[in-house]
Amino acid sequence: MSLRFFSPRLAGCCALFVVASGAWAQTPVAQPSPPPVSIHDTVQPLLPAQLQDFGAYVDNARKTFDVPGIAVAIVKDGQVVMEQGFGLREIGKPEPVDARTLFAIASNTKAFTAAALQQLAEQGKLKMDDRVIDHLPWFRMSDPYVTHEMRIRDLLAHRSGLSLGAGDLLYWPPTSYSTKEVVERLRDVPIKNGFRSGYAYDNILFAVATLVIEQASGQSYADYVRDHIFKPVGMDESLIDMTFLKPGMDVAMGHAKSDFKDLKPVPPMAWLNDPGAGGIYASVHDLAKWMNVQLAGGALPTKGTDGKPARLFSEDSQREMWSMLTPIKIGKPPIPELAPLTPHFYGYGESWFLSDYRNQRLVWHTGGWPGMVSRVTLVPELHLGVVVLTNAESGAAFNAVTYRALDAYLNPEQKTDWVAVYDKAVKKAEANSDDSYAKHAAARNKNNKPSLPLAKYAGTYRDPWYGDVIVSNENGKLRLRFSKTAQLVGTMTPWQNDTFTVRWDDRSLNADAFVTFTLDMDGHITEARMQPISPLTDFSFDFQDLRLAPLKSVAGEE
Numbered sequence: 001m002s003l004r005f006f007s008p009r010l011a012g013c014c015a016l017f018v019v020a021s022g023a024w025a026q027t028p029v030a031q032p033s034p035p036p037v038s039i040h041d042t043v044q045p046l047l048p049a050q051l052q053d054f055g056a057y058v059d060n061a062r063k064t065f066d067v068p069g070i071a072v073a074i075v076k077d078g079q080v081v082m083e084q085g086f087g088l089r090e091i092g093k094p095e096p097v098d099a100r101t102l103f104a105i106a107s108n109t110k111a112f113t114a115a116a117l118q119q120l121a122e123q124g125k126l127k128m129d130d131r132v133i134d135h136l137p138w139f140r141m142s143d144p145y146v147t148h149e150m151r152i153r154d155l156l157a158h159r160s161g162l163s164l165g166a167g168d169l170l171y172w173p174p175t176s177y178s179t180k181e182v183v184e185r186l187r188d189v190p191i192k193n194g195f196r197s198g199y200a201y202d203n204i205l206f207a208v209a210t211l212v213i214e215q216a217s218g219q220s221y222a223d224y225v226r227d228h229i230f231k232p233v234g235m236d237e238s239l240i241d242m243t244f245l246k247p248g249m250d251v252a253m254g255h256a257k258s259d260f261k262d263l264k265p266v267p268p269m270a271w272l273n274d275p276g277a278g279g280i281y282a283s284v285h286d287l288a289k290w291m292n293v294q295l296a297g298g299a300l301p302t303k304g305t306d307g308k309p310a311r312l313f314s315e316d317s318q319r320e321m322w323s324m325l326t327p328i329k330i331g332k333p334p335i336p337e338l339a340p341l342t343p344h345f346y347g348y349g350e351s352w353f354l355s356d357y358r359n360q361r362l363v364w365h366t367g368g369w370p371g372m373v374s375r376v377t378l379v380p381e382l383h384l385g386v387v388v389l390t391n392a393e394s395g396a397a398f399n400a401v402t403y404r405a406l407d408a409y410l411n412p413e414q415k416t417d418w419v420a421v422y423d424k425a426v427k428k429a430e431a432n433s434d435d436s437y438a439k440h441a442a443a444r445n446k447n448n449k450p451s452l453p454l455a456k457y458a459g460t461y462r463d464p465w466y467g468d469v470i471v472s473n474e475n476g477k478l479r480l481r482f483s484k485t486a487q488l489v490g491t492m493t494p495w496q497n498d499t500f501t502v503r504w505d506d507r508s509l510n511a512d513a514f515v516t517f518t519l520d521m522d523g524h525i526t527e528a529r530m531q532p533i534s535p536l537t538d539f540s541f542d543f544q545d546l547r548l549a550p551l552k553s554v555a556g557e558e
Contacts, residue, residue, distance in 0.1 A: 047082060050408035050415060058086045061401055061419045065394040065426070066263055069097035069252055073284035074405055075385040078296065080288050089391065090253035090265055099285045100237060102251045103389040104270070105374050106278040106367030108287075111294075111321075112225055113206055113276040114156050114351035116213050118317035119228055125216040128153040128320065128350075135212050140187035146195045155209040156350040157325040158201050161191040167204040168540035169466055171274040172369070173487040173509070179273045182207045188465035190545065199326045199348060203540070206277035213276065221275050232300055232312055233293050235286040240279045242270035251281070252391040254371015258507035260433075260536060263392065266371030266508050278367060284387050287376065291385030294318070294363075294378055321350040322363050322380075334428060337421040341403075358410040368393065370508060375402050384409055396422035433536045440533070448496040451519055454478055457492075457500075461528050461548035469528075469548055480515065501533065510534065511541040525550050 047054065051074075058070055069087035073080065085097030120126050132139050132150045141147045146161060154160060167189040169175075170182045177185070186204060193200060210221045217224045222240040230238050245251055245268055254266040271278045282290075293300060298313040324347035333339050343355040352363050357379075364377040374389045375398040386405045388398040400418040407416060450457070458473040468483040471492070480502045482488035490504035490512075498517040511532060518527045528550075530543035 048408040048412060050412050051082075051405065054082075054404070055084075055086065057404055057419070058401055061397045062087050064419050064423050065392070065397040065400075066257070067390050067392040067394050067397045068255055068263075069101070069391045070397065070401065071097050071099060071101055071103065071252075071284040071389045072401060072405070073099065073288040073291070073385075073387045075288050075291050075295065075383075076409070077383045078292055080292075083284050083288055085284075089251065091255065091263065095250075097252060097391070098250065100250050100283045101389075102237065102239065102245075102249065102281045102283050103374060103391060104242075104254065104268070104278075104367075104369060104372045105280050105282050105287070105376075105389065106369045106372065107203070108365050108367040108374055108376050109276065109278045109280040110156070110206060110351035111365055111376075112229055112280060113209050113213070114321050115229060115313055115317075116217075116221075116224055117152060117156070117209065118313050118321060118350075120213065120216045122314060122317060126152060126212065132208060132212065135215050136183075136208070139183065139208065141191065142187060142189060143191050143195070146191060149195065152209070152212060153325070153350065154196070155205045155212070158199050158348055159196045159326040160200075160202060160205055161193045161195045161197070162189065162200060162202045162204070163192040163542075163545070164200050164202075165539040165542045166190070166192075166200075166202060166545055167465060168202075168542055169482070169485070169546075170204065171207065171271055171277075172203070172540050173485055174269055174271075175273065175484040176486075177273055177484055179207050179210055179275070182273050183211060185465045185467075190465075199328045201539075203271075203274060203277040207274040210274065210276035222279070225280075229312065232302075232310065233286075234289050234301075235282065238280060238282040238286045240270075240275055240281075241272065242268050242279075242281060243272075245281070250283075252372070252389075254369075255392045256371050256508040256510070257393070258510075260430075260510055260534070264508060269369065271369075278369065282389075284389055287387045287389075288385070291376065291378060291387060295380060295383050295385055322352060322354065323349050324354050325349055335421070335425050338425060340416075357406060360410055366395065366398070368395070373398060375399065377402055377406065379406070379410070382409060394426075396426050429536070433534055436535050437533065444496050446496065450494050450500075451498050452523065452525075454494075457517060457525065459525075460551045462551055463546045463548050466546060468551075469546070502530075509541075511537045511543075513537075513541070513543050 062070055068091045069089055071085045073083040083099035085099055085101055087097050089095045089097055089101060121128050129151050132152060170177055170185055213221055213224055225240055255263050256266045257263050293312050297315045298311050298318050299309040300312055302310045304310040326348040328346045330346050346355045352365055355362050360379050360381060362377060362379060366375045372391050373393055373395055377386045386402050388401045390397055400422045403418045455473045457478060458471050461469045470481045470483060472479045478492035480490055480492050487506050490502045492500040492502050492515060495501050500515045501512060502515055503512050513533055514531045516529050517525050520526050528548040530546055532541055532543055
């Protein structure tokens with residue numbers, strides 16, 4: 001797979017054969033109605049035969065992909081078939097994952113943002129085809145035409161012309177910018193593609209959507225979602241602001257592999273300045289309720305004053321959310337064993353991916369950030385939903401578990417070992433990553449030293465949209481700091497010529513980068529550019545989009 005095959009948050013958005021669905025020309029076999037059994041003190045249908053060994057299968061996935069804990073919920077025909085946790089909340093500690101363990105669901109938050117906007121449209125407080133500037137007059141993109149024509153619906157569809165992950169460094173890893181400051185800085189984020197001409201996943205426009213919701217509703221994003229989505233659905237345990245996480249709560253700890261090798265806990269975090277893109281913490285217990293409302297076309301389990309089911313949103317709103325706005329190119333699977341997942345169609349609606357698997361339409365999304373990745377999958381015509389939450393960075397794990405659950409209903413006569421399939425794909429991706437570094441190393445000439453004394457590279461460099469990046473000379477070593485991002489601090493080491501490597505102090509980031517300085521004919525630094533070293537680095541480290549100019553000449557002058 002191209003584009004950082006198993007980066008933690010690419011699991012949430014881009015690569016088809018890591019996160020997408022596919023189709024076989026085969027009609028699913030109808031399932032009999034089994035007698036109910038008791039799971040977690042509620043009466044639920046018996047698991048399909050293919051899932052009788054599901055616990056062992058999930059544990060095999062955890063072991064294979066080095067995931068401490070996984071939680072799964074399956075809903076069918078309005079009932080919860082299962083909701084269960086497997087493994088541990090944190091390595092080295094005894095507390096188990098259960099159905100009520102909270103996980104960061106990251107980009108699975110986006111569907112809540114879309115639902116909020118559709119609710120406000122139904123209330124007449126906005127129209128989905130309103131211009132963004134009608135609600136945020138100060139909003140600007142770097143292109144005047146895009147600024148004028150950007151509609152609210154466009155904010156949810158990844159077709160703005162921004163490149164993959166453009167501007168993500170404004171909020172992730174956590175920065176000190178406010179949501180409004182993040183959106184204000186969009187005016188300088190370069191647009192590299194045609195407006196509405198193609199798909200490129202972004203997060204930053206959901207910060208814009210966050211502010212539109214706040215402007216139209218008169219509430220903060222968190223308050224609006226709590227009052228108008230969580231409470232009606234019955235998601236009593238879910239949180240938006242991670243500052244509400246308290247010691248002793250049933251919360252999973254994220255885990256990341258430092259230097260792509262050693263699994264270690266990652267402290268809880270949240271996108272406080274882009275909550276509409278990924279701010280929610282939830283359990284599979286709560287997300288089972290969310291899936292059932294989605295599968296019911298927006299109908300809630302409660303009754304309204306007219307005796308009819310109350311609604312979270314209308315069926316028309318759901319049709320809009322589940323209608324394809326942005327087609328996505330269907331690529332070639334990285335290994336032949338993943339070919340059965342190749343879809344007949346693939347695209348993006350309003351905060352949902354849309355594709356097919358075994359002649360059934362799928363509506364789904366994934367999410368990920370340091371330490372946690374997840375997937376929510378709906379099969380509307382079968383009234384089937386599957387959610388998988390994990391506390392490590394393995395899209396392979398959540399896909400292997402998801403497809404086993406889907407196959408139990410769509411392909412019960414065949415039992416594919418998706419763990420083995422994805423394990424093979426991961427190993428191939430990791431080998432390709434090693435080859436990438438080997439090529440850099442082979443091209444390196446260690447005898448080519450920097451043009452200037454190390455101290456001459458020290459100074460403050462400014463990018464138009466991010467802000468300041470500072471290079472300091474500390475005891476003969478160069479240190480690089482992103483002024484608004486506390487985690488991005490590291491040591492620079494000469495690589496060759498005027499290119500350095502920066503090794504971040506926080507080894508869980510897995511985002512070491514090349515830093516290359518350009519000098520003029522007088523030996524003055526005119527620019528610095530950055531590029532991730534590993535193809536496995538998460539795409540939100542969009543270092544390559546930075547154009548760092550010295551605030552004053554930092555080379556060749558006293």
